[in-house]
Amino acid sequence: MAPSAAPATANAPPAFPAFTRSQKVFTLLGAVLGLLLAALDQTIVATAGPAIQADLRIPASLYPWLTTSYFVASTTMVPVWGKLSDLLGRRAVLAAGILIFLAGSFLCGVARSTVALILFRAVQGLGSAALFTAALAVVADLFEPRERGKYQGLFGAMFGLSSVVGPLAGGFITDHLGWHWVFFINLPVGAVALALVLSRMPRLKPQRVSRGGLDLVGAFTLAVALVPLLLALSLGQTDGGDWAWTSWRILGLFALSAVGLVAFLWAERRAPEPLLDLTLFRLRAFSAGNAAVFIVGGAFLSGIVFLPLFMVNVVGLSATRSGLTVMPLTLGVVAGNVLSGQLVSRVGRYKALLLGSLVLLMAGFAVMAFTLTPDSTQAEVTAKMVLVGLGLGPSIPLYTMAIQNAVPPDQIGVGTAAATFFRQLGMTLGVALLGTVFASTLSSELEARMAQATSALPDSVKAEVTRAAPGVSGEGGPTGQVFRADEVKARVRAEFDAERRRAETTAAPEARAKVDADERQALAAVDAADRALKMAFTRGVSAVYHVALFIAGAALLVTLFLPEQHLRRKRRRIESRASAPEQ
Template identity: 75%
Template sequence: MAPSAAPTSPDAAPAAFPAFTRAQKVFTMLGALLGLLLAALDQTIVATAGPAIQADLGISPALYPWLTTSYLVASTMMVPVWGKLSDLLGRRAVLAAGIVVFLLGSFLCGVSRSTVSLVLFRAVQGLGSAALFTGALSVVADLFPPRERGKYQGLFGAMFGLSSVVGPLAGGFITDRLGWHWVFFINLPVGTVALALVLLRMPKLRPEGVSRGKLDVTGAVLLALAVVPLLLALSLGRGSDQVAHGGGWAWGSWQVLGMFALAAVGTALFIREERRAREPLLDLKLFRQRTFGLGNAAVFIIGAVFLSGVVFLPLFMVNVVGLSATHSGLTLTPLTLGVVAGNVLSGQLVSRLGRYKGLMLGSLVLLMVGFTVMGFTLTPDSTQAEVTVKMVLVGVGLGPSIPLYTLAIQNSVSPQQIGVATSAATFFRQLGMTLGVALMGAVFATTLSHELGTRVASATEGLPPKLRAELVSEVPGAGGEGGAARTAFHAEEVKQRVRAELEAERQRVKASDSAVAGVDVQEKRALEAVDRTDRALKESFTRAVKAVYRCAILVALLAFLVTLRLPEQPLQRGRVRTPAK
């Protein structure tokens, strides 16, 4: 088959498509959506409960990131494995297994009493979540012909967006009222309902024509050797200043370089194994198809800016706009609604039009415009309302990226390879997200460190050394914390402490008018320095956040150029064949 050609039979002609009853479709979609909701909500709920977990278990700052890292690494590593298993065993078996593993991990996390056990059981959750992500998106391709998939895949994309709104609110409520253990226990009743729907009302959804081959265990082990060190290096790599304050290893350290080298060796061995395997975990021949290859490349690139456009905004809202951490998170709600709207609307349009490339390119143009607005118009005086309106455009641009590219990739392969194709898209999206956050984090931290180093030094120049040191210590990131800083600089509180300290000095020297006058001058200079430092801080964070969005413009442009070369294959409506089991 030529690289740009449409798939051969059974996809070249209007595909025969299995008939499902309305009840089968409804209950299957409900089970898949609930399963996906479990995995999507868990990430945001646990992130909100993180500080309470850290305080209760006494988790050190160096180990704290592992609560997320272990989950992410395990999930990304298992995505291709679950995808292949879903083609061999059917979606029902994989979804059920994924829910069971996820619920087991949730229960064990809830009863954990130590940092090590919690980190390990978070990895168990990640193993199960990979099946939920892959199986849920594959189910749509089994239930509906290509022309109708877009509007239903948009629902799954919208679920991701809604979870980012509901998750932090639910996480805060559950942690405050019931304790952090219940952010894991709450998964059990929801997961039980999802498991019942999957086991009792969902057909097997096993593609016809797929032999009951064996899983490529060697390929799975080598994939882990390639992916785990890579994700650990990207997640734990730090700038030299950040290492001293937030743990991790410097990018040039032997630990990080060794993990990158191990990942390179693992990747080479995995490719060699997949070329020789009779039943490969990921059929590398699929990348010869331009739609599959370029589609996954675009998914990887867009993944690099998917989280980057969101992760650093709360830092701006806390340190520049002056919001609390809770209210800064709520600022993202309109952006999330934009993502949901983009998901649903693009899915409906592609089902009506039967074409997806124009919608992809249009969404990327909107995304670049949104990043441009953020990268060039943010100022230290920006308000919450202003930033919120601007971020809606970014959300609408990001929204179509999940359903449309998944649809294009699924449409480029035969029904027997839907699971592998879906898992490939999920795998490359998650890799892109991890790489993007690491790279953009380096841009943010480097810019912030440089700006603070010059601006704060200038703002506090001329103050007594002790007062200057105290003032600098109050500035988030000035001591090398970079992007990890979340506590705002409260100028009025600092001024009150300055006044109190100098009032004590004034009382000590009150017998001397000249000495009191000197303290008055010192107080005036100190209060002016606080104002200058506050302004310097806001300007530094503004420049650092703008640098992230300006880099994101270039990444989105690269995704646009790759998508421009993406062949568009017709979306068939499908013909009904024998009822499915």
């Protein structure tokens, strides 16, 4: 039995195919493993990055491309794979994505040059896009609308878990096996996922009348629109240089992206089988849902990317311990995913849950924006991050489910790809925007506060304090170390001890007294500089949460326009114990 062509929002429930329990279990397991591969790779490689850089002698200018190449390729291909999954079926796309991803992983593991590794990371990104789109679309194929929430929640929880497990696994594998195994470890897991997909997964191909093949012109113009935009957002810098936001390189990329966008819209209006059917935006649930996903994506990484800078430079934690501070946020995201999915399956409505989660998210951002101080402790910040995580969690599964339910069954792949695409695009834009806010606030605060704190210092001591102070990026001074007041004081004392010994040779008590007074003044200035630095970082991170609060408020307003769709109750049906016909 094939899915009905009627939209999921129709009053008459469409007939869903009857799959056996084993088909559902093994299909979900294969899809989850595939999704976990792609999600883990976004975090596990970041931990191995320093070891990779040292081994291959990667220049600092090329180091960001290890992540940028993967992310640009993945985001660009999401709409393409989504359309292919509607044309060819989920099984074919999921299997192809796993094969491409594993090929990229193997090639990354054996890479011996920087250029080769960057190219093979892009190959991984091409495969990961298929895993993201097909895996999430599988839920809509297997389950009726009311049942989808709890399974979408489980898939969404994979993203949260990957942000915890990825760095820990990446560090362990790099330390004990070498960075190559960060990529090789994907091979056995991917082989299991591929075996499950090929042997136990139905085709899951929607019944549709194709008006043509893949829209190649649309795919090309979309790449012209997206690749320059993502490169500009990923490489743009606030502290000048060749990639400053106002440089000809960044402005040229934005201009090329605008030309590509116009060409893409022109091509889609004329394509017999468009890559993205623009008429879907006439559906309020589709347009409002994707707009909300894009806006929430802008705030999604704000609590993860910038908080460790606060924990290292203000609270004084190590990089490893600062990463653990984000774990409660991640666990909150996982809990929000799972609980919201279960609640939607029970009550059959999701808009109230989405609005409630956004109110909770705004509360969490407000707490972080207005209560962070230089005296905040790790326990205090950790407790506050749980609130942010619980507010973020429901946004992953519920918006995706709303969009899937809004589109006709034969365009589930396109709808799922759109949600994934707009979320990733919003995250990229959000990190660029919030990074600019953080850097500009930190720079202005450091300039004003450090100048005041060190104004009365001798030139030699002022140079010592300035040399030890972190840069605008928050990553430390030239040595890569954060400002440690005790270490700076020890060096200042050593300098004054040498001067005191020289003063003792003059046998002039007043000379020694002057050295003692200058030392006390210098040590007090180091304390003042330390406080100024902590206050500057606090203001910078607080500014990020202020903007994130505004973004969450915008998402709340857009979600108000999202139409409520009452999800059907699950019909009583005895599923065949025999193998169901492949769809």
